[in-house]
Every structure is written in structure tokens, then in C-alpha cells.
Amino acid sequence: MKCAPFDYVRAGSVEEVVKVLAGSDGDGKILAGGQSLVPVLALRMARPSVLVDVNRIPGLGAIRPVDGAVEVGALARHSALVAQTHHPLLAEAATWIGHTAIRSRGTAGGSIAHADPSAELPVVAVGTGATVSVAGPEGVRTTTAEELFVSALVTSLGEDEMITSIRFPQPERWGFAEFARRHGDFALVMALVAEVDGAVRVTIGGVGAVPARAAEAEQVLAAGGTAREAAAAAAAGIEPTADLHGSVPFRRAMAAEMVRRACARAGID
Amino acid sequence: MDVTFSVNGERVSLDVEPRRTLADALREDCGLTGTHLGCEHGVCGACTVLVDGQPARACLMFGVQADGCSVTTVEGLEGEDGELHPLQEAFVEHHGLQCGFCTPGMLMSALHLLDTDPGAGRETIREEMSGNICRCTGYQGIVDAVEAAGAALRGDADGPSSS
Numbered sequence: 001m002k003c004a005p006f007d008y009v010r011a012g013s014v015e016e017v018v019k020v021l022a023g024s025d026g027d028g029k030i031l032a033g034g035q036s037l038v039p040v041l042a043l044r045m046a047r048p049s050v051l052v053d054v055n056r057i058p059g060l061g062a063i064r065p066v067d068g069a070v071e072v073g074a075l076a077r078h079s080a081l082v083a084q085t086h087h088p089l090l091a092e093a094a095t096w097i098g099h100t101a102i103r104s105r106g107t108a109g110g111s112i113a114h115a116d117p118s119a120e121l122p123v124v125a126v127g128t129g130a131t132v133s134v135a136g137p138e139g140v141r142t143t144t145a146e147e148l149f150v151s152a153l154v155t156s157l158g159e160d161e162m163i164t165s166i167r168f169p170q171p172e173r174w175g176f177a178e179f180a181r182r183h184g185d186f187a188l189v190m191a192l193v194a195e196v197d198g199a200v201r202v203t204i205g206g207v208g209a210v211p212a213r214a215a216e217a218e219q220v221l222a223a224g225g226t227a228r229e230a231a232a233a234a235a236a237g238i239e240p241t242a243d244l245h246g247s248v249p250f251r252r253a254m255a256a257e258m259v260r261r262a263c264a265r266a267g268i269d
Numbered sequence: 270m271d272v273t274f275s276v277n278g279e280r281v282s283l284d285v286e287p288r289r290t291l292a293d294a295l296r297e298d299c300g301l302t303g304t305h306l307g308c309e310h311g312v313c314g315a316c317t318v319l320v321d322g323q324p325a326r327a328c329l330m331f332g333v334q335a336d337g338c339s340v341t342t343v344e345g346l347e348g349e350d351g352e353l354h355p356l357q358e359a360f361v362e363h364h365g366l367q368c369g370f371c372t373p374g375m376l377m378s379a380l381h382l383l384d385t386d387p388g389a390g391r392e393t394i395r396e397e398m399s400g401n402i403c404r405c406t407g408y409q410g411i412v413d414a415v416e417a418a419g420a421a422l423r424g425d426a427d428g429p430s431s432s
Contacts, residue, residue, distance in 0.1 A: 004288070005286070007287065008287030031331075031334075034329050034330060034334075035311060035329055038311065038331075039310035041288075043310060098400070099314070099400025100324055100381065100382075100400060101317050101324035101325055101326050101400055102311070102400065105323075105325050105326070105330070183399060184400060
């Protein structure tokens with residue numbers, strides 16, 4: 001249960017991070033809050049040769065409103081997301097992340113880069129149509145959350161790239177619902193219903209490899225359907241797998257219920 | 270790698286291997302074995318300490334990351350003459366421990382809770398302590414203890430609040 005040896009670099013700038021990653025032949029990892037990475041290292045499911053600690057890079061933890069959205073710096077802690085008032089959906093979703101001692105260390109950029117489909121921030125990112133700023137050797141590029149998430153724990157980030165900020169659009173109205181065995185555990189299923197730029201987006205996390213839009217449910221709502229009809233459409237459109245925590249019919253039923261609750265909280269009956 | 274940080278107000282300088290967790294650095298290098306290691310991958314909460322006043326799993330931080338930080342461990346709770354902290358008193362009084370393995374983490378989580386929310390009621394206490402696992406007590410005594418400690422720290426002679 002001890003990590004394998006690694007070289008440790010405390011980076012002072014994003015440029016330095018990119019440089020170290022680029023020089024590590026794909027064997028470098030960014031250490032931010034460490035709440036997902038360090039367990040992986042401790043269990044020796046990963047053995048990177050270099051860890052680049054980004055915690056001391058100045059200015060990366062800012063949370064600020066920018067025309068119709070909130071820009072969240074990669075190093076913003078989950079506890080800061082809970083405490084901020086610019087983006088109520090982000091604050092609500094962040095209360096569901098782990099426990100206090102996890103929220104005080106875990107970061108927004110780390111959660112997005114880790115790309116766990118059962119995590120809250122990836123669902124909010126896809127559900128609001130967030131854009132992600134990524135620094136690399138060629139400079140900074142912007143991508144969308146939907147393009148970023150490729151599969152469970154797999155992103156389109158290059159080995160020498162680092163997320164610097166995430167811009168979450170402000171939904172006109174929203175509802176978030178999550179089901180976990182115990183509060184603080186990873187979600188079995190969560191649903192976000194958010195109206196962004198006049199369109200209602202329905203996003204489900206925890207039941208597939210990536211947080212996914214429920215296109216059928218969105219069509220039902222766009223055509224004036226009820227929350228129950230949308231929930232049924234969303235549940236029919238997913239392909240959950242069974243594990244220790246729940247069977248396929250159970251997960252489907254929970255997905256429907258979370259979509260229904262998220263609709264209700266967004267004011268859609 | 271050389272690091273300097275403060276533990277319970279005392280400055281310590283260590284040469285630690287980067288892969289050494291803060292928990293191991295505290296236990297093995299500082300001799301502060303009050304911080305317990307249960308799961309060593311961030312699930313059980315036994316190793317919870319305060320880093321710059323914020324609760325952190327000491328098994329999920331590396332010692333090198335604590336450079337320049339102020340760390341508080343369970344050893345920092347006792348008074349100058351060895352008297353128990355009101356939280357420790359309450360844990361004894363209300364059967365908040367049996368084997369005691371989870372207790373250091375419980376105390377540090379409770380310390381942060383009562384620091385940020387002195388009037389925390391039972392629901393809040395349950396919620397905030399849910400990141401610390403205890404396999405002996407069934408939690409009832411722990412919730413009772415934190416509630417009583419909150420009342421004691423508030424100087425509330427009437428005992429626990431009803432909120």
C-alpha cells in the first residue's frame with residue numbers, strides 16, 4: 001500500500017508543468033488535489049516516473065463570473081466551489097463530492113482530468129456545455145467537455161497537456177439529483193436537467209463510460225412532454241451494467257427517478 | 270528531499286523521500302504515532318489531520334507537499350499540562366470509542382467541524398463525520414460525544430442544543 005518511487009517536481013508555472021510532462025516520455029502525471037491519483041498510486045495501479053505538483057502555481061484557483069458563465073481555475077478546491085455563490089448549480093453539485101476532508105483538497109481541474117463518469121463535475125461540465133482551457137507545448141487551446149471525455153478515466157488530453165480552467169455556462173434553470181448508497185460515495189446514478197441558451201439539456205452520470213446527454217429525453221421535453229415521459233425515455237436510452245451495488249433494472253429505475261427529480265427541481269412537471 | 274513544516278506549533282525539518290506520505294512522515298520521521306493509518310487509500314478517515322486548518326487525509330498527501338504548511342495532529346489537542354481537550358473528554362464520557370483506532374481521525378474531523386460550525390446539530394454532525402469509519406461503536410456514542418463537546422466549547426451549561 002505504498003506508492004512506487006517517483007521523481008517529484010514542484011512546478012512554479014503552467015509552462016514548467018508542460019515542459020516536465022513533455023520531457024517525461026508520457027510517464028509523467030500531474031499531482032493536484034491527489035484525492036484520486038494518490039489512491040491509484042498507493043494501490044500500484046499506476047507507476048508514473050515523475051509527479052508534477054501543481055498546487056503551488058499562483059493564480060490557478062480563481063473562481064470568477066465571466067459573461068453568462070463562471071470560469072473555474074484548475075486548482076479551485078471543491079470546498080471553494082461549495083462556498084462560492086456565482087454558480088449555484090456548481091455549489092450544489094460540489095456538496096455531493098466525497099467528504100469534507102476530500103473537498104478541502106480535491107480540485108476542479110483534477111476531477112475533470114480524472115474523468116470518472118460517476119463524479120459530479122464531469123456531469124455538470126457536459127450538462128452545461130462547459131469549455132475547457134488546455135495548456136500544451138503549442139500554447140493554450142479550448143475544447144468542449146463533450147470532446148474531452150472519451151471513456152471511463154480516459155480523456156482527449158495529450159500526455160504533455162494540462163487543464164488550466166473550466167468555463168461553466170450559467171443555466172437559466174436547473175435541477176440536480178443523485179443517488180448513492182451513502183452520501184459521499186460515488187454516485188450509482190446522477191442526473192442534471194439544465195436549460196442553457198433556451199435548450200433543455202438532460203445529462204446522466206454513473207451509468208456509462210462518460211457523462212452522457214440523454215438525447216431521447218431532451219426530445220421529449222422539447223416536444224412538450226412531461227417529466228415522467230422524459231424520465232422513461234432517458235432510462236430506455238442507457239445501457240447500465242450490473243455490479244455489487246445494483247442490477248441493471250435497479251439502475252435503470254434509479255436513472256428514471258433521478259431524471260424525474262432533476263426535472264421537478266428545474267420546474268418541469 | 271528537504272522539507273520544513275510545523276507540527277502542532279513546532280517547526281520540523283526533514284529529509285523525506287517524495288513517495289513518503291504525510292501520514293508516514295508524521296509517524297515514522299516525527300515519531301507522532303497518534304495519526305493512525307487504516308486503509309492507506311483515502312477511504313477510512315483514520316489518518317485525518319489539519320493542514321493549514323483544513324482537514325486532509327494524511328495518506329493522500331505526500332510529506333514533501335507539506336513544505337511550509339502548518340499541520341495539526343491529534344497530539345496537538347492536549348493542553349499544556351497534559352489535560353484532555355473537551356472533545357477528548359467528551360469521547361471518554363460518551364463512549365465515543367471502543368478500540369480507539371479510528372479516534373484520532375474522528376477527533377480531527379470533529380475539531381474542524383466544531384471550529385467552523387460551533388452550533389452543529391446531530392444531523393450536521395452525522396453528515397460531517399460520515400467520512401470517518403468506525404467499526405466498533407455504531408457511531409451513536411461518537412455523535413453524542415461531538416454534540417456534547419460542542420456544548421462544552423460553547424460554554425452551554427444546559428447541555429447539547431436541540432437543533
